[in-house]
Every structure is written in C-alpha cells, then in structure tokens.
Amino acid sequence: MDPIHLSDDLRLLQRQVRRFVDDVVLPNGAAWETAGMIPRDVLRQMGALGFLGIRCPEAYGGSGMNALASVAFAEELARCTFGGVTMTALVHTDMATPHIVRAGSDDQKRRYLPPIVKGETITAIVVTEPDAGSDVQGLRTAARREGNGWILNGTKRFITNGVYGDLYVVAARTDTSVKPSRGMSMFLVERRTPGVKVVKKLEKMGWLCSDTAEIVFEDVRLPADALLGEEGKGFYAVMDNFQNERLVAAALYAGEADKAIEIALDYVMTRKAFGGTLWDKQVIRQRLAALAAQVEAGRQLVYHAAWLDAQGRDAVREVSMVKAFCGELVNRVMYDCQQFHGGLGYMHEAAIERMARDARVQSIGGGATEVMLEEVARRLDPERL
Numbered sequence: 001m002d003p004i005h006l007s008d009d010l011r012l013l014q015r016q017v018r019r020f021v022d023d024v025v026l027p028n029g030a031a032w033e034t035a036g037m038i039p040r041d042v043l044r045q046m047g048a049l050g051f052l053g054i055r056c057p058e059a060y061g062g063s064g065m066n067a068l069a070s071v072a073f074a075e076e077l078a079r080c081t082f083g084g085v086t087m088t089a090l091v092h093t094d095m096a097t098p099h100i101v102r103a104g105s106d107d108q109k110r111r112y113l114p115p116i117v118k119g120e121t122i123t124a125i126v127v128t129e130p131d132a133g134s135d136v137q138g139l140r141t142a143a144r145r146e147g148n149g150w151i152l153n154g155t156k157r158f159i160t161n162g163v164y165g166d167l168y169v170v171a172a173r174t175d176t177s178v179k180p181s182r183g184m185s186m187f188l189v190e191r192r193t194p195g196v197k198v199v200k201k202l203e204k205m206g207w208l209c210s211d212t213a214e215i216v217f218e219d220v221r222l223p224a225d226a227l228l229g230e231e232g233k234g235f236y237a238v239m240d241n242f243q244n245e246r247l248v249a250a251a252l253y254a255g256e257a258d259k260a261i262e263i264a265l266d267y268v269m270t271r272k273a274f275g276g277t278l279w280d281k282q283v284i285r286q287r288l289a290a291l292a293a294q295v296e297a298g299r300q301l302v303y304h305a306a307w308l309d310a311q312g313r314d315a316v317r318e319v320s321m322v323k324a325f326c327g328e329l330v331n332r333v334m335y336d337c338q339q340f341h342g343g344l345g346y347m348h349e350a351a352i353e354r355m356a357r358d359a360r361v362q363s364i365g366g367g368a369t370e371v372m373l374e375e376v377a378r379r380l381d382p383e384r385l
Ligand SMILES: Cc1cc2nc3c(=O)[nH]c(=O)nc-3n(C[C@H](O)[C@H](O)[C@H](O)COP(=O)(O)OP(=O)(O)OC[C@H]3O[C@@H](n4cnc5c(N)ncnc54)[C@H](O)[C@@H]3O)c2cc1C
Pocket: 091, 124, 125, 126, 127, 128, 132, 133, 134, 135, 157, 158, 159, 160, 161, 204, 207, 212, 361, 364, 365, 366, 367, 368, 369, 370, 371, 374
C-alpha cells in the first residue's frame, strides 16, 4: 500500500530510478563491489537524470524538492540490492550537500552546487573521529585562525566518499575555551588541498562499492571563505542535518527490507522440500507475512516523518523512532530471508548474502539504535523526564 504522501510526481521519480537500476546498477553492481568503487561516469549519469539535485534549489540546477522526494528516492534506489550504491548517492545528496544548501553563502552555492548537481563534484560529510562517534561533542579536530584564513588539524575516520569524493563538509572545533556545542564550526575542504591526507581506504564487511576513508588534516591552510555558515554554530548544523540523514537512512532500510522480502518470496515459492514448496510451510509464510507487516509500518512512518519535515514541523521524535525501528528491522528481515534461502543464502552469488552484510551497519551508523532510543525517551513525556 503506497503511503498517501507518495504523490504522482514522486512515483514518476521512482520509475526513473527503477529504470536506472535495471539498466545501469544491476548489470554492473557486482563489478563495482569488486573494484571497491563506483565509476565517476555513473555518478555523472545520475546527475544528468536529475537524481543528485533533488534537494538543491532550481537556481543552481536542482529541483528544489523536499524530504518526501528524498525518501522516495532513497527507498527506490535501495531496492537495487547494492547498499554501497545507495549510500554513495545518499551521503552526497542528503547528508553532506544539504549543509551547503542551508548555510552556504551565495558565492559558495554558486561555486559548488552546480557541479554537485551534475555529479562532477562528489561530497562527503566529515564528522566522526577515533574518539568521537555517537558523541559528536568529543571531537578534537580543530581549526585556528591564521592571518585571513584558518589552519586545520585532526583525524577523521569512517568517512563515506572520503577516498574518491572531492569536497568535504568538515566539523571542527574553532574555540576550545567554550563547551564543544558552542565552539564547533563547519568548513568546506577540497580533498586536493595540500595537507589533506587520505591515509587509509578502510576495508569493510559490506557496502563494498562505497569507499570509506580515514583522513588526516595536517596543517591544512584554508581561506576565510572555507567557513560554512556561522562560526561557533557547527554543532547545531550537524544536529539539524542529522534529521534529514536519519530519515533518508530509514527510507533506505525500508526499501532494502521490502526488496529482500520480495526476493525471498520468489525463492520460497519455487524451492521444493518435504513434498511441497517452502511457501507451503505455514511457519515460513507467516514469518514473511509478519515481516512484511512490520516493513509496511516502518515505511508508513518514514513517509509520515518526511511529511512532517516538509511541513516545517518538528519531527525529531518520529525520525528517531523510525531510524531505530527500521535499523533493527532490516537486520531481522535479512536474517530470516537469508535463512529461507538455505545454503544458497551463504553464497556470494545470492543477492541476499550481500544484503545481509550491508544491513549490519544500519543499526550502528548515522545514529546507533541506542542513541535514537534516548532521543525518543526524552520526548515520551517531557514533563516527567
Ligand atoms: C560504513 C560506515 C560509514 C560511515 N560513514 C560516515 C560518514 O560518511 N561520515 C561520518 O562522519 N561518519 C560516518 N560513519 C560513522 C558512524 O556514524 C559512527 O560509526 C556512528 O555514529 C557510531 O559511532 P562510533 O562508531 O564511534 O561508536 P560509539 O559512539 O563508540 O558507540 C559504540 C556503540 O555503543 C552504543 N552506544 C553509543 N552511545 C550510547 C548511548 N548513549 N546509550 C547506550 N548505548 C550507546 C551503541 O550500541 C554503539 O553502536 C560511518 C560508519 C560506518 C561504519
């Protein structure tokens, strides 16, 4: 059942994404997984199709749509079964670039947004550090003023698009004399700036075609206009954008989970055992039905939260709920769907094997389940808590 907020325009967008997945992703995804990257031409192709500018204003070549478009895009792309493809695109469209859309100066927008929309410049959001993950206030990367600009030093890790991307949106301390929440700022840092060192391309369990970097900033000289938004407001910028990140992440999880059920259904309908198909076993039918009900519930909450966001209403409670709910659910769905595939589900040739590996990080990254549930708990009854 399609959510009521999925308009005809968004269905059209999803059909375009589906065609791109069929024509480009499915024939090539396995090769990209082996290569550990997605060719830039493919990202340019996504740009030409208008997928990378959904949240960018029309003045810069985008289509200026809202969170509903982001979740429709994320959900459909996630059905491609290659989590690394989905993540590469969504970090660019919904996790890094919105910082520029929201806080960029006219000059920064004019310079960066058109190539971002075309897929010529790929962005990364650079927040996590060895000693600061869930707790963003722990970060140590610092930028100090020097002359007319800044000098940036620090180490970042687990950065998606950090190896092959071009433009980093970096969170750094700019005032260590105040609380981290007041002394943090955002910067635009081009990867090719002297002193920016991608020290490691990290090897992962899943999302193999998505590149993940450990980055060191060593006396990186930045011009004054590398500052993105107001000095000292970086922590709030990260927290604000977390809402969009978590919402599209939940949409991604719902899309992957729904696709996994579809794949498992195809399999159990034909796989024979004990005198019938696996579908003939009530326990399998009912487990799939129960999972489908939960995925549908998650999906509806994704669209509801996106609608709240599009109305300009506070959706922190709903976004936190749905990130936690779908992040756990997608893992349960993958576990069961892999189980129903028997030994085949353990083989690289089966999409479900990759999908199960890809799903594991989804209750961890971008706000671990426990952190999301704390956000929900705080909002259960603000009077009493
Ligand atoms: C593949 C991948 C890609 C990523 N991409 C990016 C990126 O592009 N940019 C970026 O900045 N970061 C990125 N990250 C980082 C990601 O967002 C962090 O890993 C995540 O926020 C968790 O931080 P951490 O790993 O430091 O775990 P920690 O913060 O050390 O937490 C470890 C565990 O402790 C538990 N926990 C944490 N806090 C609480 C609490 N308050 N209550 C109870 N339990 C708690 C949770 O179970 C959590 O999983 C990526 C990570 C991965 C794995």
